[in-house]
Amino acid sequence: MKKLLSIIALAFALTLVGCSTPYGLDYESGLPPTGETYAEITDNPFIRTIDRSVSTFSADVDTASYSNIRRFLNQGILPERDAVRIEEMVNYFTYDIDAPQAGEIINVHSEYSDAPWQSGHKLLMLGLKTEDIQFDESVGMNLVFLIDVSGSMFSSDKLPLLKQALYLLIENLRPIDRISIVTYAGSTKVLLEGGDSTDKDEIIQALDRLQASGSTAGASGINLAYKVAKENFIEGGNNRIILASDGDFNVGESSVGGLKALISEERDHGIFLSVLGFGTGNYRDDIMESLADHGNGVYYYIDSLKEAEKVLVHELGGTMITVMKDVKLQVEFNPASVKAYRLIGYENRVLDYEDYEDDTKDAGDIGSGHVVIAFYEIIPVGSPTEVLTIEFDPIEDLKYDSTNYLDELLTLSIRYKEPTENTSQEIQKVILNEAYTTTPSKEFQFGSAVVEFGLLLRESKYKGTSSFDAIIERATNALEFDPHEYRSEFVRLVEMAKNISTAD
Structure with missing residues (x-):
């Protein structure tokens, strides 16, 4: 009876959101779509500071995981564990932290308080906010939309939704911008070059002609898109391919590897690649994320017209305008204060210590007005918590040796490049032990609630005493800053997840 009621509730929910298909849900088993693929994620472990006091990772402003999780929950099922990337959940939201001062490209925000899900542990919030460049005042854009029109894109949550999304975008284009449309299915075609x-009717007519049919030739489509991007290249401008697909390329792993190499090479020539993911059932999240990473682009998952509006209208500057590229963060913890630490999320963004100063090592880019948040769970010195030893190669010339700078908790270093430069610059910030507070800001409270939700959805061994009720209470207390009501929606999603878990 419980299973029957769940199916009825799901069918009713699908009717409410106006979906014509059940998103590939297996009604007999109640399980998530089996054709979807996700890269395996293993939670970052706690690391003893005496074993390795330095943590290095790449910035990440992708948000695809959160909107994909929302799609799962709207289907009435919990997301697959590896679909949950906590850093993308956290960075989906806007945070009310100070913008950079005049003449600065970035502001560094930090807070240090208690970990809500683990008594005796602390939680560190690090935030980067870039300068906000008005889109109307930014350089010209050479945008090549590479659109998957294969048969797998037929359903209403794929190509039809994509077309609606692009109708929103073209209303914001300027005379200095150029737009091209390349399609691929069984063959490739240039619909608009x-x-x-300013001729929006021509663009709309090209979009209206899009129809889904045939097999998938993703590799040849990407090659053609780069050819078109080069022919319309804007010196000093924003040259970008935007791949819109469900990721079902029908190509082997060797071909995917070749695509990554091509995308990386063209990235170095000034043509970036971002990804808009659509659909369900055969969705290839692992491929989509990887292509965007190699292309110095951002990866979004579009599950609704509201999400398309968020990405292509409300956050257009952050989506299209890169202000910092190859952004790397390196945190050196003081072993006099920190017994062990754990970077939450960013598992596929962790870098080797040597990568930090290596300007040839690719890292994430940050757009105009973006806020990037990262959290560390910290076990303070004196805690009885036992942490396993992990062997690391020794590092020379570290700042802390357990006997100096005893008032400092850590030093944060940030390396980045200007969008047109190949040599990095560095910013440093010292965080003192006295930064600890028992009354963190509402931004800390909300961010930590999102983290805790991710720990629960992943069934992480580090979830401690996490609970849906605690998440709802903390997030609800932080709704004062809620542009476009994304935080309110988060609370509703947590409530949905709680109800689904209780039903199971």
Whole structure:
């Protein structure tokens, strides 16, 4: 009876959101779609500071995981464990932290308080906020939309939704922008090349002609898109391919490897690649994320017209305008204060210590007005918690040796490049032990609630006493800053997850 009621509730929910298909849900088993693929994620472990006091990782502003999780919950099922990337959940939201001062490209925000899910542990919040460049004042854009029109894109949550999303975007194009449309299915085609952005009727007519049919030729489509991007290249401008697909390329692993190499090479020539993911059932999240990473782009998952509006209208500057590239963060913890630490999320963004100063090592980019948040769970010195030893190669010339700078908790170093430069610059910030507070800001409270939700959804061994009720209470207390009501929606999603878990 419980299973029957769940199916009825799911069917009713699908009717409410206006979906014509059940998103590939297996009604007999009640399990998530089996054709979807996700890269395996293993939670970052606690690391003893005496074993390795330095943590290095790449910035990440992707948000695809959160909207994909929302899609699962709207289907009435919990997301697959590896679909949950906590850093993308946290960075989906806007945080009310100070913008950089005049003449600065970035502001560094930090807070240090208690870990809500683990008594005796602390939680460190690090935030980076870039300068906000008005889109109307930014350089010209050469945008090549590479659109998957294969048969797998037929359903209403794929190509039809994509077309609606692009209708929103073209209303914001300027005379200095160029737009091209390349399609791929069984063959590739250029529908529009270097289109005049002021001739919106021409662009709309090209979009109206899009129809889904045939097999998938993703590799040849990407090659053609780069050819078109080069022919319309804007010196000093924003040259970007935007791949829109469900990721079902029908190509082997060797071909995927070749695509990554091509995308990386063209990235170094000034043509970036971002990804808009659509659909369900055969969704290839692992491929989509990897292609965007190699292309110095951002990866979004579009599950609704509201999400398309968020990405292509409300956050257009952050989506399209890169202000910092190859952004790397390195945190050196003081062993006099920190017994062990754990970076939460960013598992596929962790870098080797040597990568930090290596300007040839690719890392994440940050757009205009973006806020990037990272959390560390910290076990303070004196805690009885036991942490396993992990062997690391020794590092020379570290700042802390357990006997100096006893008032300091850590030093945060940030390396980045200007969008057109190949040599990095560095910013450093010292965080003192006295930064600890028992009354963190509402931004800390909300961010930590999102982290805790991710720990629960992943069934992480580090979830401690996490609970849906605690998440709801903390997030609800932080709704004062809620542009476009994304935080309110988060609370509703947590409530849905709680109900699904209780039903199971």
